[in-house]
Amino acid sequence: MFRKNTVKIERFIKVLNNTELGLGNTKETYIHIRKEIDIDFMFIGYSDQFKSKTDSTESYPLKLTKNREIRIVGLGTYYRKYGLEGGDVIILERVEDNGKTSFFISHVKKVDTITLSKVGNKGFEILTKNSTIEKHKLSSVCKYNGVKYSFDLKFDTSGKKRIDSPDITDFYSLELKSLEDNSVLSLLQEVVDGEMLEIIKVESDYYLSEIKSSFKQEIEL
Numbered sequence: 006m007f008r009k010n011t012v013k014i015e016r017f018i019k020v021l022n023n024t025e026l027g028l029g030n031t032k033e034t035y036i037h038i039r040k041e042i043d044i045d046f047m048f049i050g051y052s053d054q055f056k057s058k059t060d061s062t063e064s065y066p067l068k069l070t071k072n073r074e075i076r077i078v079g080l081g082t083y084y085r086k087y088g089l090e091g092g093d094v095i096i097l098e099r100v101e102d103n104g105k106t107s108f109f110i111s112h113v114k115k116v117d118t119i120t121l122s123k124v125g126n127k128g129f130e131i132l133t134k135n136s137t138i139e140k141h142k143l144s145s146v147c148k149y150n151g152v153k154y155s156f157d158l159k160f161d162t163s164g165k166k167r168i169d170s171p172d173i174t175d176f177y178s179l180e181l182k183s184l185e186d187n188s189v190l191s192l193l194q195e196v197v198d199g200e201m202l203e204i205i206k207v208e209s210d211y212y213l214s215e216i217k218s219s220f221k222q223e224i225e226l
Contacts (some may be wrong), residue, residue, distance in 0.1 A: 013101040016222040017047055019202055022122060022132050023091040026084055030171035032054030034081035036095060037074060042219060044069065044077070047099050050106045055097065058111040059087070067097075067108055087112060091132030092203075095100030119158070119204040122218065123196045128161050132201075145213035146184070147204065154181035154190065156187065156213065158204070181213075 019036050027034040038044045047069075054064040067079040077097070089095070094113040099106065121129040143158040161178045179202070181190040195200060196215060205212045 010103050012226040014224040014226070015046055015099045016096045016224075017042075017044060017219070018217065018222060019095050019219040020120065020132070021091060021093050021095055022130075024097060024172070026089060027081060028090060030044075034078070034084055036077040036080065036097075038076065039077065039219060042221065044075065046221075047097055047108075047207050051108060052106075055108045055110040057083070058098075058109050067110070083110065083112075087114075089114070090134050092118060092156075115203075117206040120216075121158075121177070121202040121204070123193065123198055123200060123202075124166050124174070124176065125198055126193065127164065127166070128178055128193065129202070130166075130174050147181075147213045149181060149190075149213040153184045154213075155184060156181045156211075189204060 057063040070076050092115045096111045098109040120132040158179050161176050164209050201216045
């Protein structure tokens with residue numbers, strides 16, 4: 006009897022922010038890892054190179070660092086080559102196939118999407134570059150959890166995320182009003198700090214959903 010070969014794929018998926026992309030004052034490029042996420046699995050048996058799934062001739066020597074923050078570094082060349090922006094998604098993969106372990110890097114570019122990150126009680130930071138909404142009010146109708154709302158996304162104030170933050174960030178407010186009963190929903194209270202919202206435009210319609218800023222995924226084939 007032949008033994009069935011199992012392919013195990015472990016992924017780490019992260020929505021990038023502008024600081025990770027080197028657009029802050031420090032100009033450092035990296036992936037920030039939240040403390041509650043165990044990322045060590047991605048570097049077990051690591052051979053010093055993540056192969057690009059976009060261009061098989063390329064590989065990137067990423068490294069895991071644990072200092073004041075947990076980071077994956079060595080991403081600057083990849084970010085610049087593919088023109089990644091805030092709100093885009095980076096994907097790291099560890100694949101075990103018939104005793105061989107391989108490591109891969111890929112990404113997803115977001116199109117017609119506004120990605121918002123909650124920053125405490127200060128408001129939402131817009132991660133995506135979109136000059137049409139920069140410090141301007143965007144009002145329309147969207148679907149959120151199956152319900153239709155009118156929504157207002159508008160610039161509120163500028164300030165530092167933390168006392169020691171080197172950069173000034175623009176903060177936005179986002180308020181929803183139900184078209185069914187006129188009840189008002191403040192998403193600043195609904196969304197967990199550090200997590201994100203996506204406003205996706207499909208033709209002339211908007212759809213609003215909550216997304217995790219980072220998560221792990223495991224698949225067996």
